Amino acid sequence: MTKTPRPAVVLLGAQRFDPSLSAAVSELGVAGRIATITAGWQERESEDEELSAHLGDRTVNLRLHARGDELFREDPELRDAHRERQGSLRHRQDFYRIRLEHELEADRVIRSRAAPPEILAEQVQASLDGIRELDQWHLGLCARIRTEFETRWDLANRPAVMRHRREIAEILDGCEAIAIAGGHVATLINRLSVFGFADLVQHRTVFAWSAGAMAISDRVVLFHDSPPQGPGASEILDAGLGLIPGVVVLPEPEHRLHFDRKDRVQRLVRRFEPAICLALPARSRVTWRDGVFSSAHDVMQLRASGRAIPFAARSRKVTT
Amino acid sequence: MxxxxxxxxxxxxxxxxxxxxxxxxxxxxxxxxxxxxxxxxxxxxxxxxxxxxxxxxxxxxxxxxxxxxxxxxxxxxxxxxxxxxxxxxxxxxxxxxxxxxxxxxxxxxxxxxxxxxxxSEGYEDPTWTNVDPIARPGLLEPFVFNSDLLGRRTGHLYLPARFRRSRQYPLLVVHDGSDYLKYAGMKTVLDNLIHRLEIPDVIVAFTDSPDRLREYANDERHARYLTEELVPDLARRFPLFDQPQGRCIMGASFGAVAAMSTAYRFPGFWGRLLVQSGSFAFTDIGTRNRRGPLFDRVVQFVNQYRAQPRAVSERVFVSCGVYESLIYENRSMVPLLSAAGMDVRFVESRDGHNWENWRDRLREGLSWLMPGPLMFIYE
Structure with missing residues (x-):
């Protein structure tokens, strides 16, 4: 039996100014209703008039943020457990960050040392391996904490969760595509996970931008080369929905990445290999279908050489 | 030429x-x-x-x-x-x-x-110190608190724009609060940094003292007033994030000594500490210091800390101007704080002992101690 290929996934850059979403929707010939997820906007979730108008007023907002609040009001036991889990994840993130900063600092010092090339190459590789191992360990830890939480609290079978999931599924039945907006990526991941979107998105075309695009990747990487408190370290937040495996999504590169810092670009790429690092500036987009990229507009790929070059999407198969 | x-x-x-x-x-x-x-x-x-x-x-x-x-x-x-x-x-x-x-x-x-x-050449007024019409202003209200330990206290309370009772907020306690508001433009700074996502939405207690030279010089009653009276009262009235990393205390000059000594008296309670141009006078031998009797209790405290340094907070941000006489004392504190097991960041500036120097360091200090959601938000 042939496996039905999942419909296309379109990754886009920021849509706040001069949006390009409707062009992507037209290109794929999506004519039906579109379910929107603006949970990343948190309390401003419902302020989606511009988005709706941009898509020709054929959207229905799934209200995942508000649903989350309703769910926790209806099920205080789950709310408390969820809050505790979030606290625990935050704690782990903090400790991971402490370790990571030390690993990155060691890597920086090693790279700046004068040594015979073969020794230097060996040591640089060893420090990179250490960082990769730490990233992987943290990612695994987050996944384990989430799985344990879902099992322990029987998430999928709690009446309030079931009711919301059923309502969402009914709305999605009448929709041809899902559009996932940017915003707060942790909030987005949480809402998508609580309402079981790993399954719900499988059979629909998905348009996702900024944090939305990060949230559907398999590894969410937080990044900023120049935050106010000093040079930033990119860090793994958690796993996303895993719709586009093997891709690290980097939105807003024009504000967050220093493409001229070859060493930083290089390290970022090598850290997450064999995944590819795609920078999505405003107005950029690329379509992914069954492991193959096409129709790339203004997307940049970060390369191990330390350069960022236009992403040649045609028939680009992703290695996972 | x-x-x-x-x-x-x-x-x-x-x-x-x-x-x-x-x-x-x-x-x-x-x-x-x-x-x-x-x-x-x-x-x-x-x-x-x-x-x-x-x-x-x-x-x-x-x-x-x-x-x-x-x-x-x-x-x-x-x-x-x-x-x-x-x-x-x-x-x-x-x-x-x-x-x-x-x-x-x-x-x-x-x-x-x-x-x-x-x-001088190269100095620029930081843009985030000017009123940004796009940044939503927080709410600033005067408060009065009747302390069992110190009597009537006054100050101002800052609530961030979009404050919601359903959320939890970190707390920042500021010494010489009215001066920080008036001379360091701290409300504008908070509004801007929150708007830029560089610090989280935060509740800020700007506290004042009618007798700061006495109360800020390692006075136990002052430390207890903040930790055992004011914070619990605020926690009853507002949804505070009840963890050490959710509590920051700060001050400049004698206010920095007060912040440090309060954290010292309640180790682990104040997870974040911001000290600017601290009057950390000490002596290497004897107790006589060149700054006069006002500093006697400070010297006693700092000497005691230098003799037995210990971690009082998780993270400490220290800043001082290189044109201040206190630069020596502040530089001397940094290795002690680090060796005690705290995560320390020290920043020097080409400035003096004044409010705009302290204002100019707020962004770096606060965003390091309490990073905002910048890393999490991708619009």
């Missing part, structure tokens, strides 16, 4: 009132030419002195009168990115007085009045 300074060009020619007037007109003062800074005052006087607060330079420098004119001038080498507050001391007919520089519109206010400000 050395470029002749503007003042030199004036002095090399004929100095009559007309040329002096032309020299003054349309020019910014003091004249900044690379690292050479020329201070100018025009008027009738017997002598004119530049009075500044740069530790390391003579506190009084005489201006020279240009022959046949009433133009007084002095050129100093000031490193780039410096900020120097100053006044002119005018002596005339047996009288003297300190005045702000009438040729320089740039002023900094403090509890004692105002000073003129020299901004």
């Amino acid at each position: 050395t470029t002749r300074l503007a003042i030199q060009k004036l002095l090399d020619g004929r100095t009559d009132p007309g040329r002096v007037q032309a020299f003054i007109t349309g020019r910014m003062f003091p004249i900044v030419e690379g690292t050479s800074v020329t201070f100018v005052w025009v008027g009738h006087a017997d002598t004119v002195q530049l009075r500044h607060w740069i530790y390391g330079l003579e506190s009084s420098n005489a201006l020279t009168r240009a022959p046949g004119t009433e133009l007084w001038h002095l050129t100093l080498e000031i490193p780039s990115k410096s900020r120097v507050e100053y006044k002119y001391e005018i002596h005339r007919g047996g009288h003297s007085g300190w005045i702000e520089d009438p040729l320089n519109p740039n002023r900094a206010r403090d509890p004692f009045g105002a000073n003129s400000v020299l901004q």
Whole structure:
């Protein structure tokens, strides 16, 4: 039996100014209703008039943020457990960050040392391996904490969760595509996970931008080369929905990445290999279908050489 | 090739009132030419002195009168990115007085009045210190608190824009709160940093003391007032994030000593500590210090801490101006704090012991101690 290929996934850059979403929707010939997820906007979730108008007023907002609040009001036991889990994840993130900063600092010092090339190459590789191992360990830890939480609290079978999931599924039945907006990526991941979107998105075309695009990747990487408190370290937040495996999504590169810092670009790429690092500036987009990229507009790929070059999407198969 | 300074060009020619007037007109003062800074005052006087607060330079420098004119001038080498507050001391007919520089519109206010400000080459007013019309303003309200330990206390409470009871907020307690608001523009700074996602939405208690030199100098009652009375009261009334990393205490000068000694008395409670130009006076032998009796209790406290340093907080941000006499004390604190097991960041600036110096370091300090959601939000 042939496996039905999942419909296309379109990754886009920021849509706040001069949006390009409707062009992507037209290109794929999506004519039906579109379910929107603006949970990343948190309390401003419902302020989606511009988005709706941009898509020709054929959207229905799934209200995942508000649903989350309703769910926790209806099920205080789950709310408390969820809050505790979030606290625990935050704690782990903090400790991971402490370790990571030390690993990155060691890597920086090693790279700046004068040594015979073969020794230097060996040591640089060893420090990179250490960082990769730490990233992987943290990612695994987050996944384990989430799985344990879902099992322990029987998430999928709690009446309030079931009711919301059923309502969402009914709305999605009448929709041809899902559009996932940017915003707060942790909030987005949480809402998508609580309402079981790993399954719900499988059979629909998905348009996702900024944090939305990060949230559907398999590894969410937080990044900023120049935050106010000093040079930033990119860090793994958690796993996303895993719709586009093997891709690290980097939105807003024009504000967050220093493409001229070859060493930083290089390290970022090598850290997450064999995944590819795609920078999505405003107005950029690329379509992914069954492991193959096409129709790339203004997307940049970060390369191990330390350069960022236009992403040649045609028939680009992703290695996972 | 050395470029002749503007003042030199004036002095090399004929100095009559007309040329002096032309020299003054349309020019910014003091004249900044690379690292050479020329201070100018025009008027009738017997002598004119530049009075500044740069530790390391003579506190009084005489201006020279240009022959046949009433133009007084002095050129100093000031490193780039410096900020120097100053006044002119005018002596005339047996009288003297300190005045702000009438040729320089740039002023900094403090509890004692105002000073003129020299901004040397490369210094820029941080954009985040100016009111941003796009940034939603938080709410600032005065509060009164009746402390069992200290009696009636006053201050201001800041709630971030979009405050919601359903959320949890970190708490920041600020010593000399009214001065931080008035002279460091801290409400504007908070509004902007929150708007830029550089710090989280935060509740801020701007506290004041009617007797700061006594209460801020390692007074146990003060530490207990903040930790055992004020914070629990705020926690009852507001949804505070009840973890050490959700509690930050800060202050400048004696206020920094108060922040440090409060954290010291309640180790682990205040997870974040921000100390600016702390008056951390100490002695290496004996107890007599060069700063006078006001510092006796501070010296006692700092000596005690230096003898037995311990971790009092998780993260400490220390800043100090290199033009302050306290730079030595602050530099001395940093390795101690680090060795005690705290995560320490130390920042020096080319500035003095003043409110705009403390204002200019707030972004770096607060965003390091309490990072905002910048790393999480991708619009």
